Amino acid sequence: MNGVSAVMRRELRSYFSTPLAYVFIVIFLVLSGWFTFNFGNFYNGGQASLAPFFNYHPWLYLFLVPALSMRLWAEERKTGTIELLLTLPLEMWESVTGKFLASWLFTSMALFLTFPIWITVNYLGDPDNGVILAAYMGSLLMAGGFLAVGSFISATTNNQVIAFILTVVVCFVFLLAGFQPMLSPLVGWVPQTIIDSIASLSFLTHFSSISKGVIDLRDIVYFALLISTFLYANVLVLNMKRGE
Amino acid sequence: MINCKALTKKYGNFVAVNELTFQVQAGEVLGFLGPNGAGKTTTMRILAGFLSPTAGKASVCGFDVETQSTEAKRKIGYLPEGAPSYPEMTSRSFLEFIADSRKISISNRQRRLEEVHELLQLGTVLDQKIDTLSKGFRRRVGLAQAILHDPEVLILDEPTDGLDPNQKHEVRRLINRMSERKIIIISTHLLEEVDAVCNRAIIISDGKILADDSPKNLESKSKFHNAVSVKLLNSMNLNIVDSAINSLPEVASTRIDENNNSLIAFPTKGKTPLEAITKLGAAEGWDFSELHVESGRLDEVFRSITGGTAR
Structure with missing residues (x-):
């Protein structure tokens, strides 16, 4: 039995043995539908596409994913179960990966449950299902990025509220890194190459190209690197806390 | 290991x-x-x-x-x-x-x-x-x-x-x-x-x-180690018994507990006062209701070692 899967299955199980899982899924489905139909001009747009649906995912994730990730480590630290978990014969990366995968798998379940909207659009018209599949993939990758950031921040504190707020702020910065209001304070005194590389860290630019059906290896590598960097930082933080 | x-x-x-x-x-x-x-x-x-x-x-x-x-x-x-x-x-x-x-x-x-x-x-x-x-x-x-x-x-x-x-x-x-x-x-x-x-x-x-x-x-290491605990019948005068026991060479000091009509005799170093007290009691005709040797009290050792005041 693999350590990662033991941690992952325990974590997933605990989502479903508390109201957390159901509340999260219901809110996610209701909000994503509401955004799509009210703001996305799903009907009036006159196009058989799920763009109005996917466009709001980054903003949904901005508040929902930190609510999911805030408890990952902060709660264990608060209740003392972290002492139990970290004295089991597991490598630190196994625990970190197991917990991250559980939360990612859970978000993908929530995402999967949006399938009625895919059925709807196929019933109403003749959308490009390849683009839709790519957009689902992009959305999932972006959720993974949010979760990795959130997991890392959760490991730094035992206060879930602090973890939530910090994660929202950091993810907000990541979302908008490519946009003028974020970059304008830097223009003029920071070299253009640095501004460009900050801009290239934006979740939104990478997500929007995937969600248009353009699967560029660079976008996938971007999210993979983002996730692994933050999980690695997560391991480092936990190890640092042992020495404190 | x-x-x-x-x-x-x-x-x-x-x-x-x-x-x-x-x-x-x-x-x-x-x-x-x-x-x-x-x-x-x-x-x-x-x-x-x-x-x-x-x-x-x-x-x-x-x-x-x-x-x-x-x-x-x-x-x-x-x-x-x-x-x-x-x-x-x-x-x-x-x-x-x-x-x-x-x-x-x-x-x-x-x-x-x-x-x-x-x-x-x-x-x-x-x-x-x-x-x-x-x-x-x-x-x-x-x-x-x-x-x-x-x-x-x-x-x-x-x-x-x-x-x-x-x-x-x-x-x-x-x-x-x-x-x-x-x-x-x-x-x-x-x-x-x-x-x-x-x-x-x-x-x-x-x-x-x-x-x-x-x-x-x-x-x-406890000062209670080998101490003798003596309880007397209510008719006996505790103070007389106490001063008699205190004068034994095997006994370093005593502590009396008037409520229970009992006392504890602490031994001089390396001595066991039980035998001397038993003999003295027999000679004087004391009525003991209890007489036993203490093995030592860990809580007292603990307090004296860790800096709390011993009783």
Whole structure:
């Protein structure tokens, strides 16, 4: 039995043995539908596409994913179960990966449950299902990025509220890194190459190209690197806390 | 074997554990004693791999707890202070998670799970969520988790805290039963527990070892060791008896308890005053209702060693 899967299955199980899982899924489905139909001009747009649906995912994730990730480590630290978990014969990366995968798998379940909207659009018209599949993939990758950031921040504190707020702020910065209001304070005194590389860290630019059906290896590598960097930082933080 | 060399843990300027050096062999049941904040829990956390030491080394069964921590953790069963466990899980799924994380082989898994259910009498609560369990049952789930993989080393931080007297007795019996082949370290405030299960006691205070001996030898350091406790019938005059006993060469001092019409005679060093007191009593025709030798009081030794004032 693999350590990662033991941690992952325990974590997933605990989502479903508390109201957390159901509340999260219901809110996610209701909000994503509401955004799509009210703001996305799903009907009036006159196009058989799920763009109005996917466009709001980054903003949904901005508040929902930190609510999911805030408890990952902060709660264990608060209740003392972290002492139990970290004295089991597991490598630190196994625990970190197991917990991250559980939360990612859970978000993908929530995402999967949006399938009625895919059925709807196929019933109403003749959308490009390849683009839709790519957009689902992009959305999932972006959720993974949010979760990795959130997991890392959760490991730094035992206060879930602090973890939530910090994660929202950091993810907000990541979302908008490519946009003028974020970059304008830097223009003029920071070299253009640095501004460009900050801009290239934006979740939104990478997500929007995937969600248009353009699967560029660079976008996938971007999210993979983002996730692994933050999980690695997560391991480092936990190890640092042992020495404190 | 557990081997600690100059183990030190600092939090900023505060020294929680100060160059602890000791070894524990298989078959030893070591009781960690000390006032709150003495460094007991910190030491156990370092051994279990939850904290890393600021300086010094510790190894468990030959595995360094820092550089070979996973191997060391495999050898250890650990009950953290307060027996934390996941409140939303049932006892059964919690123990199954422990079995999975400890990679207990499929062939052993079911047998071991049944054994610990049996041993800790968890049968009735297996499918109940842990947060609905009483403190005693939670503690037992914590113990079950620690012994599930039949570890060579058991580190138990206050294993009987919060248990009722019957449960305490059961847990102590369990520890005694396992003690032959294992290394067991327990921390406790309860000195009667040291008598009941430990064959070695380390008293620590301010992160330093103040005493390291068998409970018997520690008791003999007590001024109550070999003291004679005398209780008289109500008709007898305590003060007359007291001054007579006090004049015996074997008796260093006495303390009287007028409410009970009794006294304790402390021996002069190396002497046993029982025989002299018995003879004197027979000659004077005293009516004793009780007469016995004290073996020594661990709590008194504990207080005098750790700086509290002795009675």
